[in-house]
Amino acid sequence: MTRLLALLAFVSSAYAAETLPLWNGDAPEGDGKFSDSSKAKLTVHLPENPNGAAIVICPGGGYGGLVTKGEGHGIAAWLNAHGIAGIVLEYRLPAGRPYVPLLDAQRALRTVRANATKWKIDAKKVGIIGFSAGGHLASTATVHFDLGEGKTTDAIARESSRPDFSILIYPVISMDVGVHRGSKKNLMGETPAAALPEYFSTQKHVTASTPPAFLAHAIDDKVVDIENSRMFFAAQQKAGLPTRLIELPNGGHGLNGYKGPSWDKWQAESLLWLKGLKVIP
Numbered sequence: 001m002t003r004l005l006a007l008l009a010f011v012s013s014a015y016a017a018e019t020l021p022l023w024n025g026d027a028p029e030g031d032g033k034f035s036d037s038s039k040a041k042l043t044v045h046l047p048e049n050p051n052g053a054a055i056v057i058c059p060g061g062g063y064g065g066l067v068t069k070g071e072g073h074g075i076a077a078w079l080n081a082h083g084i085a086g087i088v089l090e091y092r093l094p095a096g097r098p099y100v101p102l103l104d105a106q107r108a109l110r111t112v113r114a115n116a117t118k119w120k121i122d123a124k125k126v127g128i129i130g131f132s133a134g135g136h137l138a139s140t141a142t143v144h145f146d147l148g149e150g151k152t153t154d155a156i157a158r159e160s161s162r163p164d165f166s167i168l169i170y171p172v173i174s175m176d177v178g179v180h181r182g183s184k185k186n187l188m189g190e191t192p193a194a195a196l197p198e199y200f201s202t203q204k205h206v207t208a209s210t211p212p213a214f215l216a217h218a219i220d221d222k223v224v225d226i227e228n229s230r231m232f233f234a235a236q237q238k239a240g241l242p243t244r245l246i247e248l249p250n251g252g253h254g255l256n257g258y259k260g261p262s263w264d265k266w267q268a269e270s271l272l273w274l275k276g277l278k279v280i281p
Helices: 002-016 069-081 100-114 133-143 181-188 227-238 261-276
Strands: 018-021 027-030 033-035 041-045 054-058 085-090 126-131 166-169 213-218 244-248
Touching: 027 100, 041 069, 054 069, 054 100, 054 133, 069 085, 085 100, 100 126, 100 133, 126 133, 133 166, 133 181, 213 227, 213 261, 227 244, 244 261
Parallel strands: 054 085, 054 126, 126 166, 166 213, 213 244
Antiparallel strands: 018 041, 027 033, 041 085
């Protein structure tokens, strides 16, 4: 029944989906560099009965590709079925340009807030969700954010990039302990600068001002070790945040192809967690 409802929601939301470019003109790469932005875009899926919440969705793919179906538009359909706007982010792949995905994620969060009235969204209920390497991106946006540029004519840039909450599903977290080597290489290159693994090991940057996170990870994940989620969860606990980690008994990486008891478990539990935070009714 749950999957049927999600499918029906996806069909209905497809008619309301709007795809728009993330950047106007060239996009920043960091370090004062800019590049073509044509591959960065958002697809906005708005629910029929909105409750004001919105979540930016970061698909996985090891920073070498994007799994936009199961970890993108399918997630938007599930969110729509629960009154939540789902905004699928197709972020630029880094190819050794480490700040590019983060800049895109921050821009996506700002864009949602800039369009809050138009999309019937509460600007104080904007979160981010990510899977695998997309979970690393979501966790990076969770710990590295700003409250917007006050002196700019760009209305989007004036908005905060701080997510109000994050949901991290079998995420890559550390870039120096238990590393997923493919994600690290694609993000930072073969020989990253000395400071980069520290900056992108997101468990090291959790503070009391960090948004709370929900995490789910299978104990039999042989691609991204569950210790990644445990590290981030422990850091959130230490900071006194209302975090939660669901250790799933099986499903491996991708949780049996986005189906089955472990997949249903994290979805149900994450909604309960959002209700506890009063993000959704």
